Amino acid sequence: MSALELRGVSKRLGAVQALSDVSFELGAHEFLVVLGPTGAGKTTLLRTVAGLETPDSGVLRLGGVDVAQRAPAERDVALVFQNFSLYPSKTVRENLAFPLLAPGRRLAAAEVDERVRWAAQLLRIERLLERPARQLSGGEMQRVAIGRAIVRRPRLFLMDEPLTNLDAKLREELRVELRELARRLETPVLWVTHDAAEALSMADRVAVLSHGRILQLDTPRTVYLRPVSPLVARQLGSPPINLIEVRRDEAGWRLPSGEPCCSAAGDAPREALLGFRPEHVRLEGGSSDAVVELVEHLGPQQVVVLRWGGATVHAAVPSSVDVAVHQRVRPTVAAEHCLVWPR
Amino acid sequence: MNSSAQTGRGLAWALVGPTLALLVAFNIFPLVYNIVSSFTNAELIGGAWRSVGGANYARVFEDELFAGALRRTALFVVCAVSVELALGFVLALTLQRDFKGKQVVLTTLLIPMMLSPAVMGLYWNLVLNGNYGVVNQALSALGFDPPQWLTDRDYKFWSILLIDVWMWTPFMMLIALAGLNSIPTSIYEAAQIDRASPWKVFTRITLPMCAPVLGLAVLFRATDALKQFDLVMAVTGPNDAATQTLSTLLYQVVFRDGSVGLGAAFSCVILVLVIALATVFTRYIDRVQSKDVNA
Numbered sequence: 001m002s003a004l005e006l007r008g009v010s011k012r013l014g015a016v017q018a019l020s021d022v023s024f025e026l027g028a029h030e031f032l033v034v035l036g037p038t039g040a041g042k043t044t045l046l047r048t049v050a051g052l053e054t055p056d057s058g059v060l061r062l063g064g065v066d067v068a069q070r071a072p073a074e075r076d077v078a079l080v081f082q083n084f085s086l087y088p089s090k091t092v093r094e095n096l097a098f099p100l101l102a103p104g105r106r107l108a109a110a111e112v113d114e115r116v117r118w119a120a121q122l123l124r125i126e127r128l129l130e131r132p133a134r135q136l137s138g139g140e141m142q143r144v145a146i147g148r149a150i151v152r153r154p155r156l157f158l159m160d161e162p163l164t165n166l167d168a169k170l171r172e173e174l175r176v177e178l179r180e181l182a183r184r185l186e187t188p189v190l191w192v193t194h195d196a197a198e199a200l201s202m203a204d205r206v207a208v209l210s211h212g213r214i215l216q217l218d219t220p221r222t223v224y225l226r227p228v229s230p231l232v233a234r235q236l237g238s239p240p241i242n243l244i245e246v247r248r249d250e251a252g253w254r255l256p257s258g259e260p261c262c263s264a265a266g267d268a269p270r271e272a273l274l275g276f277r278p279e280h281v282r283l284e285g286g287s288s289d290a291v292v293e294l295v296e297h298l299g300p301q302q303v304v305v306l307r308w309g310g311a312t313v314h315a316a317v318p319s320s321v322d323v324a325v326h327q328r329v330r331p332t333v334a335a336e337h338c339l340v341w342p343r
Numbered sequence: 344m345n346s347s348a349q350t351g352r353g354l355a356w357a358l359v360g361p362t363l364a365l366l367v368a369f370n371i372f373p374l375v376y377n378i379v380s381s382f383t384n385a386e387l388i389g390g391a392w393r394s395v396g397g398a399n400y401a402r403v404f405e406d407e408l409f410a411g412a413l414r415r416t417a418l419f420v421v422c423a424v425s426v427e428l429a430l431g432f433v434l435a436l437t438l439q440r441d442f443k444g445k446q447v448v449l450t451t452l453l454i455p456m457m458l459s460p461a462v463m464g465l466y467w468n469l470v471l472n473g474n475y476g477v478v479n480q481a482l483s484a485l486g487f488d489p490p491q492w493l494t495d496r497d498y499k500f501w502s503i504l505l506i507d508v509w510m511w512t513p514f515m516m517l518i519a520l521a522g523l524n525s526i527p528t529s530i531y532e533a534a535q536i537d538r539a540s541p542w543k544v545f546t547r548i549t550l551p552m553c554a555p556v557l558g559l560a561v562l563f564r565a566t567d568a569l570k571q572f573d574l575v576m577a578v579t580g581p582n583d584a585a586t587q588t589l590s591t592l593l594y595q596v597v598f599r600d601g602s603v604g605l606g607a608a609f610s611c612v613i614l615v616l617v618i619a620l621a622t623v624f625t626r627y628i629d630r631v632q633s634k635d636v637n638a
Contacts, residue, residue, distance in 0.1 A: 047532075050532075050536055051536075052532050052535070052536075071535075072532075072535045072536045073535065073536070073537075073538040075536075077536065078536065079532070079533065079536050081529045081532075081533065083527065083529060085527060085529040085530045085532070085533040086530075087530065087547065087548060087551075087552075088552070089551045089552065090547070090551075098534075098537060098539070098547070099537035099538070099539075101543075102537055102538035102539055102540070102543075103538070103540045103543075104538065105538070148533075148537070152537075
């Protein structure tokens with residue numbers, strides 16, 4: 001049985017259709033990342049699952065039970081907010097214990113203590129337990145916020161961009177740590193973010209959300225390599241995918257000004273939007289010229305901006321490749337790396 | 344010393360000088376003058392001054408008027424501030440939610456605060472008047488035997504308190520509302536998901552997170568209530584045994600009785616009390632600042 005199931009969930013917020021006809025299932029131990037730009041409806045989705053918003057229509061099942069109309073407290077899910085939302089005047093210990101002291105839980109004091117210690121150990125915040133929450137750094141606050149979510153062992157974690165307010169180094173550290181934590185707790189996670197790298201590195205499956213609709217839901221690898229639409233393709237990858245309007249003739253795909261670009265299948269449409277990732281562009285071996293406009297060094301690789309047949313193309317090549325601005329190159333892309341969308 | 348340092352010093356004096364002169368003329372000199380006169384038999388009209396040593400101070404501490412005014416002022420501060428705080432906070436909690444006509448209600452509630460206390464005193468004189476006041480007419484119509492709100496010894500003080508509460512509850516409400524609005528909604532939502540009971544949300548989140556700002560409001564109101572003068576003047580006048588506060592007593596002694604020396608001694612004692620309170624006040628503000636209220 002899936003941990004969470006949404007069937008045709010829609011939600012309108014004022015003039016905005018925040019969610020329209022959202023359907024997916026979350027497996028029992030699955031880590032699902034919802035990826036989308038600001039305003040895509042990510043947070044609304046989480047708030048709807050948490051019960052802070054009621055869907056206008058659709059079915060929302062937690063562990064097989066329809067909970068669309070139930071209060072947040074009855075759902076036994078934990079939500080971690082982007083801005084941490086700790087109780088600032090309380091100590092870390094009190095913050096962690098707070099969810100355990102809710103009416104109806106009736107845990108013995110020793111059990112509360114035990115669970116707080118367990119969570120603190122897991123998140124490596126034991127030495128902070130007696131500190132007031134307002135004195136913590138961002139990373140520490142987020143650990144405590146996650147600790148507050150795990151102490152009561154909910155059936156589902158909802159994470160609202162929990163790493164966005166942290167600095168880059170800490171973000172990468174916590175990414176690995178939290179992925180590992182979710183695996184150990186064997187609790188499913190619904191994680192939303194606008195960071196494609198986060199989505200690709202953490203998720204079992206990625207759901208790409210745009211304007212309240214799920215455009216594609218698949219493994220990170222498939223979403224990255226076989227995006228269903230240019231819109232999805234554009235959301236993943238840095239530098240972004242090249243999308244060029246091309247025409248086909250017997251020689252293959254031709255760039256806007258007529259230069260050949262790469263070979264095409266015989267049954268391909270005559271006019272198409274051609275997509276290929278910068279890392280799949282090679283600078284030699286092609287049959288037409290391009291001019292290097294800009295070279296940006298990123299350490300292990302360099303991004304080369306080319307003017308090629310009337311289009312601007314990004315290529316990501318190893319730093320060892322010798323390339324300079326104004327240099328002429330003969331770029332090429334292997335046909336198997338090309339994504340074709342009819343125009 | 345070189346010349347540029349000298350110009351610098353001259354400029355510094357030129358900038359600070361006027362303020363310093365004003366300070367001496369209107370703060371330091373009156374203070375010293377007041378302290379000096381508190382040891383004399385100075386009168387408002389005529390008469391040469393003569394030192395009387397500590398006689399004025401001896402009178403202050405023996406005088407039942409002073410003790411009474413002190414007690415009454417303290418009672419006034421405690422009652423007014425606590426009632427205003429409680430009412431204001433409850434009002435703020437009710438008005439926190441959005442509803443139709445909220446702006447109108449808010450504006451209406453704020454009107455008393457905007458008006459001059461002297462005008463308010465006169466207005467309430469009409470409302471609470473024993474014979475033709477609205478309140479008593481209504482009470483009579485309902486078959487009650489209405490009391491003389493403003494002239495009965497047992498009621499006057501409480502009537503003034505009521506007016507003060509009516510005037511200043513909106514202030515408390517406004518500050519409390521600001522405090523409530525500064526609490527991020529996500530904290531409430533987190534508590535909702537954590538299954539916290541409404542009582543717990545109130546005692547563990549709302550109250551502690553509002554406390555610093557409410558504390559400041561209490562201090563503001565307390566210092567203000569301590570100076571209570573205009574309402575008493577407008578409702579009963581300064582020489583009423585049932586309503587005399589420290590400020591009105593001082594006014595009575597100096598300007599009506601003309602006993603400048605005795606009044607000066609009175610005010611010196613009050614000054615010491617005020618300094619003590621001001622110390623508490625500044626300590627509290629320091630503490631609030633160091634705790635970073637908005638964290």
